[in-house]
Amino acid sequence: MTDNTLPSSCVQLVCFPDVDFSLIEKKLGLAFENGIDTLIAWLPYDFFVYGERLRNICNKLGMMLYWWFPVLSDNPVHDTSSGIVPAHVSFYESRGDFYSNEEFVFICPNDSKNMAALFSYYERVLESGFFDGVFLDRIRFPSPANGFDMLFSCFCSYCMRKYPFLENYKELEHPVISFLSSGNRDYYDFLLVNGYGDWLKYRFSSIYDVVSTLSLKAKERNLTVALDLFSPSLSLFVGQDYRKLSFCADWIKPMVYISTRGPATLPYELEFLMCSSSAAGCDNSFVLSDLQRLCGILAVYSGCKISVPFSVFTSELVMASALSSCPVYAGVELVRVDNPNFSVDRNLVGVYADALLSMDMPFVASWDLLSIPDEYFFLMSREKNKGLQL
Numbered sequence: 001m002t003d004n005t006l007p008s009s010c011v012q013l014v015c016f017p018d019v020d021f022s023l024i025e026k027k028l029g030l031a032f033e034n035g036i037d038t039l040i041a042w043l044p045y046d047f048f049v050y051g052e053r054l055r056n057i058c059n060k061l062g063m064m065l066y067w068w069f070p071v072l073s074d075n076p077v078h079d080t081s082s083g084i085v086p087a088h089v090s091f092y093e094s095r096g097d098f099y100s101n102e103e104f105v106f107i108c109p110n111d112s113k114n115m116a117a118l119f120s121y122y123e124r125v126l127e128s129g130f131f132d133g134v135f136l137d138r139i140r141f142p143s144p145a146n147g148f149d150m151l152f153s154c155f156c157s158y159c160m161r162k163y164p165f166l167e168n169y170k171e172l173e174h175p176v177i178s179f180l181s182s183g184n185r186d187y188y189d190f191l192l193v194n195g196y197g198d199w200l201k202y203r204f205s206s207i208y209d210v211v212s213t214l215s216l217k218a219k220e221r222n223l224t225v226a227l228d229l230f231s232p233s234l235s236l237f238v239g240q241d242y243r244k245l246s247f248c249a250d251w252i253k254p255m256v257y258i259s260t261r262g263p264a265t266l267p268y269e270l271e272f273l274m275c276s277s278s279a280a281g282c283d284n285s286f287v288l289s290d291l292q293r294l295c296g297i298l299a300v301y302s303g304c305k306i307s308v309p310f311s312v313f314t315s316e317l318v319m320a321s322a323l324s325s326c327p328v329y330a331g332v333e334l335v336r337v338d339n340p341n342f343s344v345d346r347n348l349v350g351v352y353a354d355a356l357l358s359m360d361m362p363f364v365a366s367w368d369l370l371s372i373p374d375e376y377f378f379l380m381s382r383e384k385n386k387g388l389q390l
């Protein structure tokens with residue numbers, strides 16, 4: 001942990017090359033008036049100009065600035081010709097981002113060549129001195145929703161050299177499918193009891209090693225470190241261990257998105273996990289049952305779509321807090337755009353605001369400052385809501 005001030009609440013911004021800085025300043029000013037004191041910005045590859053402009057705006061408003069860094073996917077310095085290698089089977093085509101056509105190609109955390117380029121780029125950005133903190137995103141293996149065999153990655157030459165015992169796990173999909181179709185629901189216990197602990201440890205350690213290196217490099221420069229993690233119930237599937245990772249962070253943001261439908265949101269991940277596991281021969285019901293076991297809540301499957309009740313939002317955040325050794329910030333989907341898959345209704349925003357107030361939990365307004373209606377900032381204002389409660 002660093003001694004730096006932690007944000008009261010944050011807002012994310014995707015800074016495209018043609019972005020309108022005067023609009024950013026106006027919207028940020030409004031966010032700031034409503035209790036948000038930190039901007040988390042995804043920058044174009046040529047970060048210098050954009051970083052400096054945003055730094056100046058934040059200085060003017062008295063806000064902190066974090067760099068939103070996509071670590072293992074969508075990173076401009078990656079050589080994506082060497083991506084993640086799944087086990088020898090391929091149950092389901094990788095679909096990328098079904099709704100926005102993003103590729104979501106992940107590179108392997110053990111790929112030392114790609115990692116060297118990544119660390120060098122990362123340090124160059126940190127040396128710019130523009131940032132108060134880093135916000136590390138895409139720190140995971142690909143989700144099995146993108147192809148069930150992704151659950152059994154990675155078998156690239158770097159992984160095989162670093163963890164020779166992986167050779168013994170190339171057939172792991174068969175016992176896993178039998179397990180998932182058996183009615184026994186504790187995946188974690190299944191792996192440990194059946195002697196697959198090494199494999200689980202390899203997945204956790206591969207992600208942890210990259211995160212701890214990035215965290216150390218940031219802390220050497222007295223920057224705060226925040227992590228964007230999968231919702232706790234799904235984190236095991238992508239190699240994220242909340243307990244270990246939270247030790248590298250000053251705060252974490254679980255991605256408990258229950259309404260919108262894009263990668264990492266619960267409806268999207270569960271729907272496609274069900275599709276890909278079914279294509280691999282699993283019993284469809286396992287996803288729904290597993291969510292029930294983990295959250296105490298049954299997701300609803302109807303009309304080929306999964307919907308997730310609001311109570312999952314709070315139960316997942318409670319679980320994240322219990323697993324973590326650092327503060328948890330709720331990621332709140334607040335966008336309203338033309339695409340209904342990515343839009344959140346104002347009534348739901350009010351429900352989010354009430355829930356977070358009663359949990360006394362700070363939040364990150366996701367995903368993009370410029371797509372969040374002004375009224376949503378008013379609705380989320382903690383001070384205003386506290387006043388109304390008195």
Ligand SMILES: [Zn+2]
Pocket residue numbers: 084085108109110111154155156157158159160
């Ligand atoms: Zn690998």
